[in-house]
Amino acid sequence: MEEAKASSVIEALLFTMGKAVPLKDIAAVLDADETTVRELICQMMDQYKEEHRGIQIIELEDAFQMCTAPEYYDYIIKLTHQPKKHTLSDAMLEVLSIIAYKQPVTRSMVEQIRGVNSDYAINRLLEYHLITEAGRLDAPGRPILFATTEDFLRTFGVRSKEELPVIDPVKVAEFKTEAEEEAALKIDT
Numbered sequence: 515m516e517e518a519k520a521s522s523v524i525e526a527l528l529f530t531m532g533k534a535v536p537l538k539d540i541a542a543v544l545d546a547d548e549t550t551v552r553e554l555i556c557q558m559m560d561q562y563k564e565e566h567r568g569i570q571i572i573e574l575e576d577a578f579q580m581c582t583a584p585e586y587y588d589y590i591i592k593l594t595h596q597p598k599k600h601t602l603s604d605a606m607l608e609v610l611s612i613i614a615y616k617q618p619v620t621r622s623m624v625e626q627i628r629g630v631n632s633d634y635a636i637n638r639l640l641e642y643h644l645i646t647e648a649g650r651l652d653a654p655g656r657p658i659l660f661a662t663t664e665d666f667l668r669t670f671g672v673r674s675k676e677e678l679p680v681i682d683p684v685k686v687a688e689f690k691t692e693a694e695e696e697a698a699l700k701i702d703t
Contacts, residue, residue, distance in 0.1 A: 520544055521558055524551075528571060528580035534664050536577045574667050575674045600642045609635040610644060614666070614678055618648040618659035636660065644669065 515523070523544060527535060541551040555578055559571045562583075570583045582590060602610065609632050612624050624632045639645045648661035662675065672678060 515544060515546070517554065520546070520551075520554055524555060524558065524578075525580070528578060531579075534574045534577035534579040538576075540578065572668070573673055574664050577664075579664075581668075602642075603635070605632070606635045606638055610639055610662075610666070613639075613645050613660050614662050614675070617661040617675070619661075620651055620657040620659055622657060624660075 524540060527540060527543065537548050537552060537555075540555075541548045544551060555571060555573075562570050566583075568583055568586050569580055571578055571580050608628060609624055612627050613619055616623065616627075621632060621636055624636065636645070640647075643663055643665040645660050645666065646663045648659045650656040651659055667673065667675075
């Protein structure tokens, strides 16, 4: 298939699906190898940027999605009035970070790390589609495993779970010392 037609097919697929489409599926539709298709999509991404188009193609863990370019978001708000914004509390952010870094993880694992019940935070994160059920642990009771979603990646501007920021081990040691000192002060009072 010629390159111009392949680009048009990719654009039609991504526009129609409205969600991330795995590279392997796009390659299968085009009857082409994944490397060639990836190169073509990257060319399209560059072209969209150069032309300051209102849409862009983003990559999310070896899948591609067509979405609105962020610089035009304010105009969309004017048309749609008020977008539904989800506010994440500190507890929800804490639970979300635990799930993001430890996934897949059970509710009890999250609660063990936090030391408090996390039902509300987990339920809200599920409602906001930032986390999802990722199967069940092969253990007594078969507890649900949680993992982050594509919405999480989009919301936090991360292309894959491997791109999550790495926490400096020195900082981790400092946080641990501070927490232990704080816990000791509470016990003494």
